[in-house]
Structures are given as C-alpha cells and as structure tokens.
Amino acid sequence: MDIISGQPLFLLLCFILSCFLIFTTAKSRRSRHQVSASPPGPPRLPIIGNIHLVGKNPHRSFADLSKTYGPVMSLKLGCLNSVVIASRDAAREVLRTHDQILSGRYLNEALRSNNHHDFSVAWLHPSSPRWRMLRKVSVSQLFSPQRIEATKTLRMKKMQELVNFMSESSEREEAVDISRASFVTTLNIISNILFSVNLGSYDSKNSSVFQNLVTGVMDSIGNPDLANFFPFMRFLDLQGNCKKMTDCSEKLFQVFREFYNARIVENSSRTNEKDVSSRDFVDALVDLHQGDESELNINEIEHLLLDLFAAGTDTNASTVEWAMAELLRTPKTMTKAQDEINRVIGQNGAVQESDISELPYLQAVVKETFRLHPAAPLLLPRKAETDVEILGFLVPKNTQVLVNVWAIGRDPNEWENPNRFEPERFLGKEIDVKGKDYELTPFGAGRRICPGMPLAVKIVPLMLASLLYSFDWKLPNGAVSEDLDMDETFGLTLHKTNPLHAVPIKKRAIN
Numbered sequence: 001m002d003i004i005s006g007q008p009l010f011l012l013l014c015f016i017l018s019c020f021l022i023f024t025t026a027k028s029r030r031s032r033h034q035v036s037a038s039p040p041g042p043p044r045l046p047i048i049g050n051i052h053l054v055g056k057n058p059h060r061s062f063a064d065l066s067k068t069y070g071p072v073m074s075l076k077l078g079c080l081n082s083v084v085i086a087s088r089d090a091a092r093e094v095l096r097t098h099d100q101i102l103s104g105r106y107l108n109e110a111l112r113s114n115n116h117h118d119f120s121v122a123w124l125h126p127s128s129p130r131w132r133m134l135r136k137v138s139v140s141q142l143f144s145p146q147r148i149e150a151t152k153t154l155r156m157k158k159m160q161e162l163v164n165f166m167s168e169s170s171e172r173e174e175a176v177d178i179s180r181a182s183f184v185t186t187l188n189i190i191s192n193i194l195f196s197v198n199l200g201s202y203d204s205k206n207s208s209v210f211q212n213l214v215t216g217v218m219d220s221i222g223n224p225d226l227a228n229f230f231p232f233m234r235f236l237d238l239q240g241n242c243k244k245m246t247d248c249s250e251k252l253f254q255v256f257r258e259f260y261n262a263r264i265v266e267n268s269s270r271t272n273e274k275d276v277s278s279r280d281f282v283d284a285l286v287d288l289h290q291g292d293e294s295e296l297n298i299n300e301i302e303h304l305l306l307d308l309f310a311a312g313t314d315t316n317a318s319t320v321e322w323a324m325a326e327l328l329r330t331p332k333t334m335t336k337a338q339d340e341i342n343r344v345i346g347q348n349g350a351v352q353e354s355d356i357s358e359l360p361y362l363q364a365v366v367k368e369t370f371r372l373h374p375a376a377p378l379l380l381p382r383k384a385e386t387d388v389e390i391l392g393f394l395v396p397k398n399t400q401v402l403v404n405v406w407a408i409g410r411d412p413n414e415w416e417n418p419n420r421f422e423p424e425r426f427l428g429k430e431i432d433v434k435g436k437d438y439e440l441t442p443f444g445a446g447r448r449i450c451p452g453m454p455l456a457v458k459i460v461p462l463m464l465a466s467l468l469y470s471f472d473w474k475l476p477n478g479a480v481s482e483d484l485d486m487d488e489t490f491g492l493t494l495h496k497t498n499p500l501h502a503v504p505i506k507k508r509a510i511n
C-alpha cells in the first residue's frame, strides 16, 4: 500500500495515536500531580524535622500550625511521618470514608515494653481475630444496653457515696479536689462492674495504690517519648516510660490475678448457681476462659482489664472536672443548670438516670464540655495501611494520622464564638457526640469508636447532675470565677494542670 492511496487510513491512525498520547499524557500528568500533592506542612530542620514545634501541648501547637497549613497537614517528627487532621470534612474522610485503611494504630515504645500491643483491644489491629473477639466480649458483657441497664443501681449507689463524701466536706467547709473525687467515683463504678469491689478511696490518707498504678500506666503511654521519633534510641528508655509501664502493669496484673483466682476458688466451693444479678465481669471471663472452647487466655484477660481501667477512669473523671471548672467560671450557666435540675427533681429527691433525658440544658453542658475539653484531644494515633488520599492530599503508607478533635471543636468555621463556653449552642440541635457528627467526636467514630461510650454517657451527666443538685459551689479562699485558670496538661487524657478545688455548700438534707 503506498502512502498516498492509504492517506485516509494513515490520517485515521494518526488521529487515534494522538488521542491516545493526549489521554495518556494527561493521565500521567494527573497521577504525577496526585503523587506530588502531599499535605503542606512547616519547613523541617535536619534530623529533628518539626519536633521543635510540638511543645508541651501538641494539640494546641498543631491547631496553631493548621491555621497556616490547612486541615490536612504533614509533620516530620524525627523519623516519624505524621499527618494532622483539623477539620470536620477531613475527620469524616479519616473516620468514615477511609476508616478501614486508617483504623490500625501507631504504636509507641511504652506499649511494646510489656507486649501490651499484642493483647490490647485498644492497640491491636482491627483485622486481627483477637481484636474482634476482645471487642465482642467487652461490648456483649459490659456495654450492651442490657448490661448497662443491669448496672444502673450500682451507679446510683456510687453517686450516693460521692454525695455523702461531699456532704461531709461541706460540713467541715473544706474545699474538695474535684478531679480526685470524680476519679474515685468512676474507679469504684468500674471496679465494681468488673470485680464487685471498691478499689478507690475518698480518704486522701488512704490513697489507693491501685489508683496510682492506673495513673502510672496512663502517664507512661501518654508521655511524649523520644524513642517514638528515633526508634534507634529505644534501648536507652531515656524518659523511663518503658520501665514505668512494665512496673505499673506488672503490679496491676498481680492484683487482677488475685481477684481472678479468688473467684475461681469461690465458684468451685459454691453448691448452687450464682444469681444472674450478682454476676460481674470476672464471672463472665472465668466462663470464657474455662469453657469448652476456652475463648480467652489469661494474658488476654489481664491486658483487657488493664485497658478498661486505663481507658475508663481518667477520661470520665477529667470530663466532670472540666465541666465543673467551666460552670464555676460562668456562674450564670451553673445557676441555669441547677434551676433546670431543681425544676425536674423537686426539693427532696436524688437524681436518677431516667431524669437525664428531661434535662436538655445539662446535656448541652456536657456536650459543650466535650467540645472544648475532649479527654483524648488527638484521639488515639492511627496509621495508614496503604497510600490513601484525604481531601485530595496523598497520605503515604505507614504515616501516623492524628485527628485533632480539640482543634475541630474550636474551629471558627464550625462554631460561633468557638472559645466561649455556651451550652445554649446545642439547644434544639440534633448534634451529638456519638460518632455521626464529625465536628464533635470526643469518642472517635467508625470501627474504633470508644466501646465504653454507652457507659460514659451515663456516668458523666449523672455525676454532674448529682453534684449540682445537692450543692452550691464556691472557689476556696475567696477566689472569684475570673481567677480560675483553665491551663491544660497533655497526656493520654487532657488534664487541668492545677486540679480544681471547690467548696460544696449543702443545699438540702442528704438522704
């Protein structure tokens, strides 16, 4: 075929080839563009990258940096590639759209020191059968609606003990450490659900060793550790976090083993079946361990109990402390919440869990506290299992992903007067903390959402309502509300740096 006679065919071929070239060039340009679109971030120094920008309160420094670099920001922390999320839309992408790819955890050194990461529901990968089994056991035996209902009387009893303790302090006109008192109350609720015993004591002279061990575990996991940024420094344990984790967890495991073994002995000497209402979590664990299929081994049991104490106590307690601090700082809000409770409960009662649904203002106070003071301001660290695109930015495989719920809770694009404590903003609104509204996710969302949330959303409003119903509150030593500082200390949970002390003034006879 000569070229002239084959011209139309030749032209057609040229046309097809050009289209193909244009298409492939555009595609490769597009994909090159995608690859190059890594999230913006601050300039890095040699070796340390951006570590010098982290500071004592990473959630705050990250929030400030996100104002410049946007809601998907990359940071290099020593050897660790991190991405920080700081808007509702970006959080939705992480917690819902790409939940599967991003639901593994980034592990720190303290966790590895006692192999906690191999047994812990909070740190195992969700694809592991062990994680699914532990999650199923905790949900079915502790947090299902039926189990939550079954422990209602226990929560009421612990609230009464808290009110009695406050009442005694009120008679002595003594200021109370609110953080400590709410910690003891939560610890006793959880230790009774698990073992049917009180492990906390309001008496400061009797400060429980157990209490200090739980706090020790949380500190060692929560403290920023250089070895997380420079893994070759692992063996040095410069900050002592690994040692502290091993020491505290070993002592806690010993306590758990004693309870567990005592229960086995008690059950074996029992002639009749235990009444369903008096069964606790340890009974369920013994059945699961000793059953024909032995679903749980002793290591899994110890690490699960450790997780429940570590994740469940301080989070509730610090939320109640922040709520009280905000109310003491804005006395009008305190009065409004108290008036509502008085109206619903009357003069001589006690707050019941069923009353909480009748208290929209109190519920708004709790949501506002979660918005401004989320107990886990960066949630727990996640890790990209593969490359993933978030709001058009490429997050490479193995990157640590932190969702800054603290920054999202104060994002001026979402909230009017974001730094003011204004519970009214929630009145008449559907928005809730349960993982569907990505501007307010103090419990996380998606498959890793906090399994203890159904218990926490009972404890926090009940404790707060009980404190507000029975007492008026004032700051000690004639301090006024403007004097109250709201300084924060970052750890596994976000604490008030200076624990809140307040004087309860009894409003009515305590039954």
Ligand code: HEM
Residues within 6 Å of the ligand: 121, 122, 123, 135, 190, 307, 308, 309, 311, 312, 313, 315, 316, 319, 374, 375, 376, 379, 380, 381, 442, 443, 444, 445, 447, 448, 449, 450, 451, 452, 453, 455, 456, 460
């Ligand atoms: C105010 C109270 C609480 C808050 C704010 C809170 C918050 C959180 C958050 C933010 C996470 C991580 C979610 C994520 O990675 O996306 C979490 C995980 C967890 N929480 Fe809670 N929590 C609270 C109470 C509790 C309680 C009472 C328990 C149990 C007694 C509990 C047990 C757990 C466990 C076991 C995990 C790990 C779940 C997993 O990784 O699969 N939490 N919590």
